[in-house]
Amino acid sequence: MKILHTADWHVGKVLKGRPRMDEHRAVLGELVERVWHEDVDMVIVAGDLFDTSSPTPEAQSLVMRTLLDLHEQGERDVVVLAGNHDNAHLFDAYRPVLGALGIHVVGTFRRPDQGGALEIQARSGEDVRLAVLPFLSQRYVVRAAEALGGTAAEHNRLYADRFAQLTAALTKGFAGGTVNLVTSHGTMPGGAFGGGEREAQSIFSYYFEPTAFPVSTQYAALGHLHRRQQIPGPCPIWYSGSPIAVDFGEENNTPGALLIDVEPDRPARVTEVMLARAVQLKTVHGTLEELSALPDDGAWLRVIVEEKPRAGLAELVREILPNALDVRVDERFRPVSATRAKGTTPGAARSPRELFRDYLSATGKDDDRVTSLFDRLYDEETN
Template sequence: MKILHTADWHVGKVLKGRSRLDEHRAVLRELVTLARREDVDAVVVAGDLFDTSAPTPDAQGLVLPALMALREGGRDVVVLAGNHDNPQLLEVYRPVLGKLGIHVVGGFRRPEAGGTLSFTARSGEPVRLAVLPFLSHRYVIRAAEVLAGTAADHNRDYAGRIGELIGALTAGFAADTVNLVTTHGTLPGGKFGGGEREAQSIFSYYFEAAAFPSTTQYAALGHLHRRQQIPGPCPIWYSGSPLAVDFGEEANAPGALLVTVEPGRPAVVREVAFDAPRALATVRGTLERLEAVAADLVDTETWLRVIVEEKPRPGLADTVREILPGAIDVVLDERFRPTSPVRPAGQGAAGRSPRELFRDYLTASGRHDDNVAALFDRLYDEVTT
């Protein structure tokens, strides 16, 4: 059986005010082409299809046709909610997409209610696939109550609850079936890609690789944007994102995973890098240095974050963008960032005019400019007369 494992699409992502729909369109087209070329039997999308819980019509208009294209030829397609997704929205999709043969799991489900899928792959193998979408601290308690049918102990830790849920979903794994798990979360030792949502990636959201039973032949994970294997009792992989989601991920190699597996044997995994994603890069230097490297960057399809090693002054960002048209994020090197104004002892704002306070701010922050001060005077006159 051959599986295409992908995750963390983040469709709808806006990068410094720039829409990335065209990039996502190209990436999803490459993903569908890969599924067709490799003639995979199943596709697992391990969460974060969308970048926000309220995806735009344009974002939904990319994702849904991509899922239907992946379903072509009778492939089983499994989708679960990540921490960026709206689980209720995915549950709305569930009955409609289910009629088309696409399995969607937005919230926790008991094994017999869709939490553990049982199907026969196109290649003929019987499959057991445990599906656990991302659960916040609040919802992991609700899931435990759904599983047990009684009130849960609120004092148990997150990792323990996730282990209990995975244990229940995988209880039906057998020696003559292909046994798979997919979930969205953080394992200790995983390397962050750079664009993950920090509040839902910290240690209180960790769970252990030991949660996956040794009867599992492959665990397909989402959430960390860097493609990587995690040591554990079975093959455990993050597919990573199919494109660099944000600056900080420029060293990642966007792509997906092709997994070959049969009953009773660990999966064999092949990494596939994508060509379609637009690269992100960080450039640092003075205006003189930026001009020196501009010839190497001006014709590329790379979005740039530029860290400027210059004192702040009006129009600096515009000058940088004239030198490097691909610059979508221009920031000052921390050595040149203004510090909070230091007011002399005993000197307060009382009795001093807004004009005086504004000029003090410009001077103390290293931004003094007579033209800016004059513009402030004109604006102040307009709003006060």
């Protein structure tokens, strides 16, 4: 049978004040066309369909229309699970209506006999066993009493152990002669971040191990990390990546999805599917003269100006490059505070990173993990 694995659509995303709904319409339309062209038997959407837990009516309309187009009036099975950006309870509210149409939706964790372990006969004839684990919050997986004590490493171990226990319960029905699949949304150690993931739900206590998936699994379809990649493990484990670059930290990612060929008792064969309709994100550097010589290729731009700052500089850049969403001055050209230069006020021009590290040091709370989390959150807010 053939499966299309996709995730991390982030419909409703706004980049530096610029709505991207038209891009999402284009790229999801391209995804539907590829599904029809390849004539796949099943589509798995592994979470983060929306960018926020309160999606607009326009965002919901586009997602619903896309799911219906993928399902194509019963021509193929479609399985959808909630990611950390999604509202799991909203997904559960969709479940009865979409379920009546033949689209499988899982918002919150479900027991095997209540929709967590699907048994499907593919139109190609194979019997499919599919374990579905939507994003699991730390609060859900680790009991409150346990979360009050212990270290971050102990919490991580608890989360990973509980995730493995839940996975074992959902995969208990895996057998020879069936196509055995797992889909989930979360972080695996060793995975490369794409740039736009929500870091606070990607590190420390949110890791789970590849060994959670039994060797009888033909394919594990994951969402959350936006860079398409395979994770070493006892079975084929893949992140599909996002079909659209969510922010400038992902400008080097290749948007796409994964096409899976699988049959009972054999590991899946995986082919990357490229999608080209999303607008490219690019970072460009230069003086105003150099920037004015750049060709207009339609990309959204982050512009690093290699000149001294002055009033109206950003407006001049946007006159030259109308697609400039983010304009900043190269740090080499930023003025240094005179008081800092004289050494009279050491903290006057220090960066937020430096100030945070100074605070941790002064309070005796130095911790590389905390500074790493701060750096990632700071990058998310400023990039």
